[in-house]
Structure formats: structure tokens, C-alpha cells
Amino acid sequence: xxxxxxxxxxxxxxxxxxxxxxxxxxxxxxxxxxxxxxxxxxxxx
Numbered sequence: 001x002x003x004x005x006x007x008x009x010x011x012x013x014x015x016x017x018x019x020x021x022x023x024x025x026x027x028x029x030x031x032x033x034x035x036x037x038x039x040x041x042x043x044x045x
Contacts, residue, residue, distance in 0.1 A: 007038060019043075 005021040023039040 007036060 007019045007021050008016055009019070010016040019038065019040050020042060021038050022041055024036060025039060026035070026037040028035050
């Protein structure tokens with residue numbers, strides 16, 4: 001069975017959240033931020 005991809009977002013040193021990732025639509029990392037737009041099965045609009 002293939003392992004599911006996860007994205008970990010760190011909001012503070014001791015606090016963050018994980019997202020299951022179906023598809024990464026856009027990802028860019030700069031000196032100030034790590035921007036990712038992803039498709040996840042759990043957050044559907």
C-alpha cells in the first residue's frame with residue numbers, strides 16, 4: 001500500500017496542523033514563507 005503524502009503547517013513553535021495531500025497544485029518557498037496550494041479530500045468547497 002502506498003503511503004499517503006502529508007503537509008505539516010507550523011503556525012508557532014509548539015503548534016501546527018497536518019493535511020492529507022492528494023495533489024500539489026502550486027508550491028513556492030521564499031525567505032519569508034512557504035506557499036502551497038494543494039488538493040485534499042477532507043476540505044471540499
